[in-house]
Amino acid sequence: MNTSAPHDDEAITTYSMHVSAKYLELTKKKLELTRLPRELELPDERIWEQGTPKSVLEPLLDFWLEGYDWRAAESRFNSTLPQYRTTITIPSSITFPDATQSLRIHFVHKRSKHPNAIPLLLCHTWPSSFIEVQRVIDGLTDPHSLPGHANSAQQAFHVVAPSIPGFGFSDASMKEGFGLHGTADVFQRLMGRLGYTQFVAHGTGW
Known part of the structure; x- marks a missing residue:
């Protein structure tokens, strides 16, 4: 998927996961070397x-x-x-007065076929990830596909499930002080780039 954004760094490109074999091998070695400590004798x-x-x-x-x-x-x-990545640039502000910063943001995006669908920003928390959305994305975008809901009125959603900066396949910010407000700014800019000027959001924890 590509947008007609005026700058290449604003392009939305399709993305597929591929973890390097060396990292998989490293994880295997860590598991093999794990030694659990002796426990206290407790009831x-x-x-x-x-x-x-x-x-x-x-x-x-x-x-x-x-x-x-x-x-x-x-x-x-x-x-x-359906996974994508795009670069979100945050302009200088009171929090970060020195310079702008650009982060590559990874996200899942699936549009509903229903005309009354509402854009939904679905935020994961720590230590979860965007993968959680796989269990609900079809039911949210096409609720009539669920057993028993074919003839009932169900609200549909256009689902956007990003990886929080620093988690999954999204870049981490190197700016001290980047946190909840910085993440919210990134996500709002992402939704705007996807054409959603108004949307609802769901999240837990942080």
């Missing part, structure tokens, strides 16, 4: 007081090491989530 009702118990962590480590296929998951995400 069952207090076993979580000192953190996640070994009885929970050990099967999880085994799953990530032996049972999870990232390449299969990567292929599934790329085939089911």
